[in-house]
Amino acid sequence: xxxxxxxxxxxxxxxxxxxGAARVVTLLGPVTATLTERRVAVVGANGSGxxxxxxxxxGLTLPSAGSVRVDGLDTAxxxxxxxxxxxxxxxxxxxxxxxxxxxxxxxxxxxxxGVPARERDARAxxxxxxxxxxxxxxxxxxxxxxxxxxxxxxxxxLATEPAVLVCDEPTTLLDLRWRRVVDGLLADLxxxxxxxTHDLDAAARADRVLVVDGGRxxxxxxxxxxxxxxxALMAVEPA
Amino acid sequence: MTLLGAHRTARTPLxxxxxxxxxxxxxxxxVAVVATRGVPAALVLLxxxxxxxxxxxxxxxxxxxxxxxxxxxxxLAGAYQAWARGWGPAVEVVADLLTxxxxxxxxxxxxxxxxxxDALARAARPLRRVGVPPDLVALAVxxxxxxxxxxxxxxxxxxxxxxxxxxxxxxxxxxxxAVLRVVGRARDxxxxxxxxxxxx
Numbered sequence: 001x002x003x004x005x006x007x008x009x010x011x012x013x014x015x016x017x018x019x020g021a022a023r024v025v026t027l028l029g030p031v032t033a034t035l036t037e038r039r040v041a042v043v044g045a046n047g048s049g050x051x052x053x054x055x056x057x058x059g060l061t062l063p064s065a066g067s068v069r070v071d072g073l074d075t076a077x078x079x080x081x082x083x084x085x086x087x088x089x090x091x092x093x094x095x096x097x098x099x100x101x102x103x104x105x106x107x108x109x110x111x112x113x114g115v116p117a118r119e120r121d122a123r124a125x126x127x128x129x130x131x132x133x134x135x136x137x138x139x140x141x142x143x144x145x146x147x148x149x150x151x152x153x154x155x156x157x158l159a160t161e162p163a164v165l166v167c168d169e170p171t172t173l174l175d176l177r178w179r180r181v182v183d184g185l186l187a188d189l190x191x192x193x194x195x196x197t198h199d200l201d202a203a204a205r206a207d208r209v210l211v212v213d214g215g216r217x218x219x220x221x222x223x224x225x226x227x228x229x230x231x232a233l234m235a236v237e238p239a
Numbered sequence: 240m241t242l243l244g245a246h247r248t249a250r251t252p253l254x255x256x257x258x259x260x261x262x263x264x265x266x267x268x269x270v271a272v273v274a275t276r277g278v279p280a281a282l283v284l285l286x287x288x289x290x291x292x293x294x295x296x297x298x299x300x301x302x303x304x305x306x307x308x309x310x311x312x313x314x315l316a317g318a319y320q321a322w323a324r325g326w327g328p329a330v331e332v333v334a335d336l337l338t339x340x341x342x343x344x345x346x347x348x349x350x351x352x353x354x355x356x357d358a359l360a361r362a363a364r365p366l367r368r369v370g371v372p373p374d375l376v377a378l379a380v381x382x383x384x385x386x387x388x389x390x391x392x393x394x395x396x397x398x399x400x401x402x403x404x405x406x407x408x409x410x411x412x413x414x415x416x417a418v419l420r421v422v423g424r425a426r427d428x429x430x431x432x433x434x435x436x437x438x439x
Binding site: 060079080083084087088090096099100101103104107108109111112117120156157 | 381430437
């Protein structure tokens with residue numbers, strides 16, 4: 001269960017620090033919500049604060065005020081324990097994949113769990129097999145397509161068996177075929193999945209949708225009404 | 240093709256050799272390069288590195304292509320040495336640089352990153368006494384190796400973009416965005432490691 005209690009994220013306005021009176025701007029919040037549903041979608045315009053919301057959930061970004069708790073663990077106090085429970089999938093797999101080959105990258109995730117060296121290779125291959133990449137395990141990562149790289153990033157996260165998976169636009173860079181593959185894999189996961197997305201079809205399949213606009217959650221509820229509210233927001237010309 | 244940080248699966252004697260032995264060999268090669276003087280010694284050591292690359296069955300053409308940026312740097316350094324100190328030191332500098340990079344390429348190409356990390360973490364164990372986690376040291380070294388081809392690729396992409404706009408001759412046009420992109424990638428990488436809990 002994820003609990004956001006008046007969570008606020010602020011930052012210094014860029015370019016103003018030199019003048020000695022840096023202005024603090026609010027990027028997100030305050031957000032108060034308890035997320036218990038298995039599938040939660042977060043939609044919103046570019047720059048609305050939805051990625052900031054996602055990053056709050058595994059402690060990549062800490063709240064300036066309020067708190068975020070995952071299964072009772074506070075992201076500010078228990079960051080390492082929260083990250084063991086909450087996996088994070090980025091938009092761009094190239095930002096996430098660290099090692100030269102798929103099997104080595106998944107093994108790196110297992111190393112964190114303290115899996116002995118002799119077991120890591122087999123478990124990494126098993127994790128790659130679950131996302132359909134068994135035959136690509138030893139290829140250079142650069143030889144994989146964008147879709148395969150996103151599957152690799154997913155395998156590296158799932159290998160650690162997180163209780164929650166937070167995905168920040170995981171299909172934005174993919175073509176329709178790979179989008180379907182990634183969507184299918186995410187749909188079948190036993191974990192709670194919080195997915196930031198611009199894909200309204202994916203959002204419509206969620207149990208709950210949060211609409212973020214101007215750093216605020218402006219609608220929170222079932223997909224039908226939430227997506228209507230989002231479409232109404234998007235009907236206005238951008239400033 | 241990238242030269243460093245690109246392990247490929249093969250079954251040569253060097254692929255089967257213990258990681259520790261390869262790292263010690265690389266360290267000894269480095270010491271020999273620094274400790275010896277003169278063109279004959281430099282050429283012998285370069286011959287050793289080329290021999291190791293042949294035993295490791297590194298593909299010649301992609302390896303040469305990967306060496307090209309190092310070769311350009313070595314030739315520039317060599318040209319300066321030729322002007323300042325004569326041909327002998329110039330040949331020595333070029334040979335030494337190529338020897339070190341080729342030696343490192345042989346080790347990374349014949350060693351899976353996971354095994355390299357294990358060996359480096361074992362070697363860094365004494366640092367635990369002064370509060371430095373060995374796993375982090377090993378990861379830092381592995382990331383440096385991985386970063387070399389990444390940086391080369393970024394520079395290549397930015398130069399291509401400059402060429403597409405007809406401005407590749409002015410280094411300012413591609414150097415600034417290349418540096419900014421490398422720094423940006425490093426920040427993204429740090430963030431991804433944090434998200435995966437690897438640096439906790």
